[in-house]
Amino acid sequence: MNVAVLISGGVDSAVVVHRLKEAGHDLHLFYIRIGMEGTDIHGGDCAAEEDIEMCTYIARKYGVPFDVVSLHNEYWDHVMEYALQTIRKGLTPNPDMMCNKMIKFGFFEERWGHEFDRTATGHYATTDTIGDTVYLATAADAVKDQTDFLAQITYSQLRHLMFPIGEMPKALVRETAVKVKMPNASRKDSQGICFLGKINYNDFIKRHLGTRKGPIIELETGRKIGEHNGFWFHTIGQRKGLGLSGGPWYVVKKNVHDNVVYVSQGYGTEQQYGRTLHLGEMHFISGDPWPGECVSKRITFKNRHMPEFIPAVITRLDTPGEYLVESASPIQGIAPGQFGVIYDENSHLCYGSGVITGQNVIL
Ligand SMILES: Nc1ncnc2c1ncn2[C@@H]1O[C@H](COP(=O)(O)OP(=O)(O)OP(=O)(O)O)[C@@H](O)[C@H]1O
Numbered sequence: 001m002n003v004a005v006l007i008s009g010g011v012d013s014a015v016v017v018h019r020l021k022e023a024g025h026d027l028h029l030f031y032i033r034i035g036m037e038g039t040d041i042h043g044g045d046c047a048a049e050e051d052i053e054m055c056t057y058i059a060r061k062y063g064v065p066f067d068v069v070s071l072h073n074e075y076w077d078h079v080m081e082y083a084l085q086t087i088r089k090g091l092t093p094n095p096d097m098m099c100n101k102m103i104k105f106g107f108f109e110e111r112w113g114h115e116f117d118r119t120a121t122g123h124y125a126t127t128d129t130i131g132d133t134v135y136l137a138t139a140a141d142a143v144k145d146q147t148d149f150l151a152q153i154t155y156s157q158l159r160h161l162m163f164p165i166g167e168m169p170k171a172l173v174r175e176t177a178v179k180v181k182m183p184n185a186s187r188k189d190s191q192g193i194c195f196l197g198k199i200n201y202n203d204f205i206k207r208h209l210g211t212r213k214g215p216i217i218e219l220e221t222g223r224k225i226g227e228h229n230g231f232w233f234h235t236i237g238q239r240k241g242l243g244l245s246g247g248p249w250y251v252v253k254k255n256v257h258d259n260v261v262y263v264s265q266g267y268g269t270e271q272q273y274g275r276t277l278h279l280g281e282m283h284f285i286s287g288d289p290w291p292g293e294c295v296s297k298r299i300t301f302k303n304r305h306m307p308e309f310i311p312a313v314i315t316r317l318d319t320p321g322e323y324l325v326e327s328a329s330p331i332q333g334i335a336p337g338q339f340g341v342i343y344d345e346n347s348h349l350c351y352g353s354g355v356i357t358g359q360n361v362i363l
Pocket of ligand 1: 033
């Protein structure tokens with residue numbers, strides 16, 4: 001097969017190259033450059049240059065063509081804009097998810113990927129075919145599983161993708177890299193394309209949204225216990241960076257209109273811990289798993305990037321695209337704007353995701 005390999009300079013995609021080459025495929029490697037001209041949010045683009053050098057070395061080692069392609073404007077127009085708009089509304093964005101959908105598998109596929117039989121990445125994910133339908137499925141290494149970042153991709157994107165290391169535990173990926181003398185075998189994980197998802201983006205938000213002081217109020221007592229620099233710096237469930245003494249304090253609610261951040265201590269009350277998630281704009285990657293009645297179907301889910309899959313039941317609501325997820329155990333940090341990712345009961349198939357809507361952000 002002719003395979004386009006998305007390579008980052010990190011160990012995972014390097015091992016993808018090795019495995020595919022061993023399996024006899026014809027490869028073409030691509031590094032996607034995002035490059036933040038003028039913004040310098042992680043100390044220039046040195047990290048990218050190092051990553052590209054690593055990719056060049058790997059391409060030479062395996063004797064395969066390698067191109068650096070730029071999706072800088074597309075990243076800015078789609079992922080950055082989405083992130084800023086979401087934050088402005090008091091919601092929590094998931095730039096990694098948008099980056100996969102719009103950039104890695106969106107514009108890349110449209111411009112370059114479609115010329116190949118498949119596009120391969122080093123994501124920790126797998127696929128499973130049931131009948132004629134292909135499903136996104138979880139990785140062998142549950143802790144490294146990245147299906148929650150992929151749960152917004154389309155069916156045609158999924159059909160074209162390959163995840164050659166999805167069946168391998170991370171330790172085996174590293175071992176393989178050492179064995180085949182990959183120069184990045186012991187390198188720490190790459191910067192990744194979607195740095196917005198990886199950095200503490202306070203500086204970035206400050207540059208774009210500025211600061212505006214407002215009160216921090218204890219939810220139960222209504223007592224003002226501190227000041228913040230703008231609700232947009234705070235996320236529901238957040239514990240660090242509040243600058244309050246006598247904690248731990250958690251952000252439990254925001255009033256966007258009045259620029260108020262509400263906090264509470266400990267994780268004991270129903271306000272801090274919800275048991276239900278309201279999801280809107282539900283996206284099922286491989287079609288609706290419950291095309292008939294959908295009442296209290298057993299599932300597992302994630303409400304952010306985390307290793308555990310939480311058991312729950314899901315019910316379709318009357319409004320199209322809206323679902324209610326009810327968990328037996330309390331759910332920490334339900335942040336409106338984030339995605340609730342839906343899996344089958346055994347946490348094997350990833351059905352898709354919906355946007356979390358909620359009462360704890362007042363617009
Ligand atoms: N700048 C980039 N250009 C092309 N592909 C990329 C880039 N960044 C990431 N990818 C692809 O997306 C996959 C997952 O990226 P992620 O940022 O999660 O990195 P990772 O899990 O640390 O993987 P790696 O070790 O390969 O960097 C990578 O394995 C690679 O296939």
